[in-house]
Amino acid sequence: MVKASAPGKCILFGEHAVVYGQPALACSINQRMTIELEKEETFDTWRLDGRTFNPRKHPHIEYIRNQLSTERNEPLHIRIRGTIPKASGLGSSAALSVALCGALQQLRDESLNQAQASTISHQAEATAQGGRASPLDTATSSYGGFVVLSDTIEDGLDFIETRTMNVDGKTLQWHLHTFKASIPEDVSLVVGNTGVHGSTSAMVKQVATLIRQHPERKVELDTIGAIARRGIQALQDGNMEAVGQAMTENHIVLRSLGVSSPELERLIRAAAPSSLGVKMTGAGGGGCMIALTRRPEETVGAIEMEGGRAFITNFNEPGLVMEHIT
Ligand code: PMV
DSSP states (O other): OEEEEEEEEEEEEOTTGGGGTOOEEEEEEEEEEEEEEEEOSSOSSOEETTEEOOTTTOHHHHHHHHHTOOSSOOOEEEEEEEOOOTTSSSOHHHHHHHHHHHHHHHHTTOOOOHHHHHHHHHHHHHHHTTTOOOSHHHHHHHHBSEEEEESSOOTTSEEEEEEEEEETTEEEEEEEEEEOOOOOTTOEEEEEEOSOOOOHHHHHHHHHHHHHHOGGGHHHHHHHHHHHHHHHHHHHHTOHHHHHHHHHHHHHHHHHHTOOOHHHHHHHHHHGGGEEEEEEESSOSSSEEEEEESOHHHHHHHHHHTTOEEEEEOSSOBOSEEOOOO
16 A cells, blocks of 8 residues: 645635736645555456546546556555545645655655656646646645745746646746745644635636726736735745735735635634734635734634634645655
């Protein structure tokens, strides 16, 4: 048996504006997906959590299976374990893809290759989502820590790679970076889940319609880009007050774009008094919010009083890792 795990992610700055080329910053969270692979002894087909694997139901798993098939190509039993809630903007599907790549690499007697897992998972997610997927989720899940996506190679960040993908006959390009942030030990991130599922594609479409009908509103996307750059710089400087302030400002612009929701606003209002900064995270319309805070228990309590589910996550959670088998 082999076992690998990969973390979920949250977006600290730049969702939606990143679709239009502005920079975005994501970081890994301490909720993970774990994949166990075992040789299937009883059946001659692949199995997924005790059932026959259906490639049409899981196109991303099928894509990865084809890319990283083993030499003997024997049937395998895939077991998925994990704590990342689905459809809430925390990257559960990307983490599953990345962990599966890691487990298959081990089965092929290869060493763990985060760059390969990042690339193949991105292609798998794009295949499953009709060709559209930014590499932010899969890269953050593979490398862990902080990942910045931008349309230019950014000075002062550690450049990882340039990713290109063909979407609707157009070649899209992203420059991926990482960096080490020195975050004081007393600062944590709290994630609050509204429990309402948000649709990424519907929210992205809603913003596209708004910009098409009101081209002057594009200035709001530029504003998010400027806030994201300031936030990233503040994080590099270790200035947590400025990071929090930039998060809150980022949220105000997202709200004005119409991608927040009454449930998100309730959790954000509850978390704000105990936090350095608060914002929704991901596509919105439901899903999760995040709070940067020095009083994490108090922030968690405030979110739960408003009916949200909350947890505290650390920074610099590792990306793809091989799990010890007990
Ligand atoms: O909700 P999530 O984690 O799928 O985030 C979507 C982020 C967007 O910027 C709204 C879309 C994208 O492709 O970057």
